[in-house]
Amino acid sequence: MRPSHLTALLQRNTTFAAVAVALLAGCAQVPSSAPVVPAVSQTELDTARFAQIDSAINAAIAEHKLPGAVFHLERNGAVYEQGYGTLSYEPGAASVTTDTVFDAASLTKVIATAPSVMLLAEQGKIDLDARLVQYFPECANGGKQEITIRHLLTHTSGLPSGIPATPAWHGSAAGHALACSLPVTNKPGTFFRYSDVNYVLLGQLVEKLSGMPLNEFAQQHIYTPLGMRDTGYLPLKRVAKEKIAPTHKSPLDPAQRELHGDVAGGQLLQGVVHDPTARRMDGVAGSAGLFSTARDLARYARMLLNGGELDGVRVLSKASVRLMTTAQSPAGIEALRGMGMDINSPYAVRPRGTVFPVGSFGHTGFTGCIVWIDPNSRTFYVFLSNRVYPDDKSNVLPLYTQLGTLAAQSARGFDYASVKPLAVAAAR
Template identity: 70%
Template sequence: MRAELRLDGVKLAGIDHAILENIAARKLPGAVFHLEREGAVYEKAYGRFTYDEGAPPVTPDTVFDAASLSKVLSTATSVLLLAEEGKLDLEAPLVRYFPECTGGGKEAITVRQLLTHSSGLPAGLPARPAWAGKESAHALACSQAVTHAPGSFFRYSDINYILLGQLVERAAGMPLDRFAQQRIFTPLGMRDTGYRPLERMAAARIAPTQRGADAVAGTALHGDLAPGQLLAGVVHDPTVRRMGGVAGSAGVFSTARDVARFGRMLANGGELDGVRVLREESVRLLTTVQSPPGLALRGMGMDIDSPYAQRPRGSVFPVGSYGHTGFTGCILWVDPQSRSFYVFLSNRVYPDDKSNVLALYTQLGTLSAQAAGVAAAAAAASAAAAPR
């Protein structure tokens, strides 16, 4: 680490204050924050697992439901690995791999369009009539019709990534969770990351997300849950629960330290601690604009400049930085120019999925960039490049 690279303590204190203020307002019970720039690291845990006075404190080892961070930690990265091996063609039509998806305008959808959310498919699978299992999810996904011509419209869609997760399984010849574990999480040393965490760790390490009913009002939440049932180590996303806990759209659980290892790998061009996980070209496809002209700027996985990017990016990180969020209250945001990134994991959906932490996202994005000296670095780079 160069001697002049230090994180700004005043801005770090601002991050602490913002998170603690939201905990005091009962917008989230607990969280872990991690900020890093070229070896300078700030990591801190806040709050408790729940709002109960005797609840366990959150620590840096606390495991969180990463929700849609799964789309980049697992699915998109797996697709790109299979493309590197020639087992998938990113420009091929979906129906080449899934002929059963023919119809409803889906013949024109390509793998690229699924990755960039430009397929024209609806946002999610219907919950009724009741269904369960991966096979039922696949049949439902294949029965959907596009609402817009593929390549002409941006809509963030879980269906896109459910199909991509199933595509990984077909191309790899093994389940998505096993492929991601063997090819991504284990090589990166992400020891606490994976699907269905209760198969390998105690529930006591995992921050809970939601209860099946509001104990006061008696209002049913996520109708597939029993009254009072607490989700801890069971995926929060109801569609993924119906699929058995593993899907391309959600299902990964992780710690902030593990997600930071993934972010560090991307900032290093696909390699970490001497282990290459992705080729540099695959990192480029994942993290730079690959969406059709005129649509929200997305990589083949990462968000760059869509309506969902503006809050976690904040007001200082430039367009060209990239990342993703998760519904449970999670962020990974990376600035390749300054080689800085931040991770925020929380269980803001506890206990009833009613809190809103979007304003906190904006604060974290702005303060993280300021703490890492991103604005100063950009100004210095601009001055160095100016003609003399």
């Protein structure tokens, strides 16, 4: 049987995957748009779950919850990866493939900003428990004097959730001035509120202490060493526009243009960051702006599971990985966060699903993106979509729960009941 015939078989009915993998092992490489199912998956992954994953995503596409997506599931080298749907709802739109580049939205916080801060901490340039005003004295107002870097990383600074859109502003310096002008609404270290402001400031801290913009620092110290070839800010500088999934399509009325940053002028956003704050900052912010592929994000997840190293290249120390992925929230905070990763905040419930235990970790992005990792079963999944196309109104949270649950159930033979809940809290 020719490889192309086997590929078509896998695409039509993923339940045949377990039969076909042994034959595929000796054939030519499967095209990127087809499922990737190594033979080892017969022992590591329950292939019967693959059809359920496909069905859940395809049903959401049929309901116009999202035009397209990529899903990547992995455990101990066994991989299931597939592209679904099309780039948009327009007639003749190109199919999504596993090479499609997506706006990763808030995954930026844990794929770019948090690891960059950790690297600078490893170099002795950042003290994670130092106060923000030690680095930015201009922020010493409005109750921010007690904010530490740890507070920013764990979203316990007391700062509001975002930088106001009005009056109109543009540029990193203007964003910094606004962030520094915002008063806290809660005493730092006493309250959890997910906040883009925290990570805007952290991204600017990376620039100040490294001497290079966040996008360049992350590219040089994270993506290039890890071989994440399609990951970075400002994708149109290196990726063909046709490979990037579009996000927002209007036209927007004047009030909406003000709300969305006006940079896009109401046009289709394709290769231009969806997040309005990051757009006002010319596409590079600590809170959003990163674009990536599922395969690249899988490499990053693999690195974290390997304690900061991948393919013989060390990117982060084991200590940095522990701080990013175990509970580091101040005592008394119920929402458990690492210095970056979500562990058990209200935002973790959907992507974790109903089976992965507390102690698994990950993050989501507003555009319809997930990375979720369980160190106990060594299983992780990546889901990238453009659910915000064309108008930001689609809700895919039920799909998140389905995917998180199915990903966990795919770990063949693992007893999740044996994992001690909340054991991760001992790391604080």
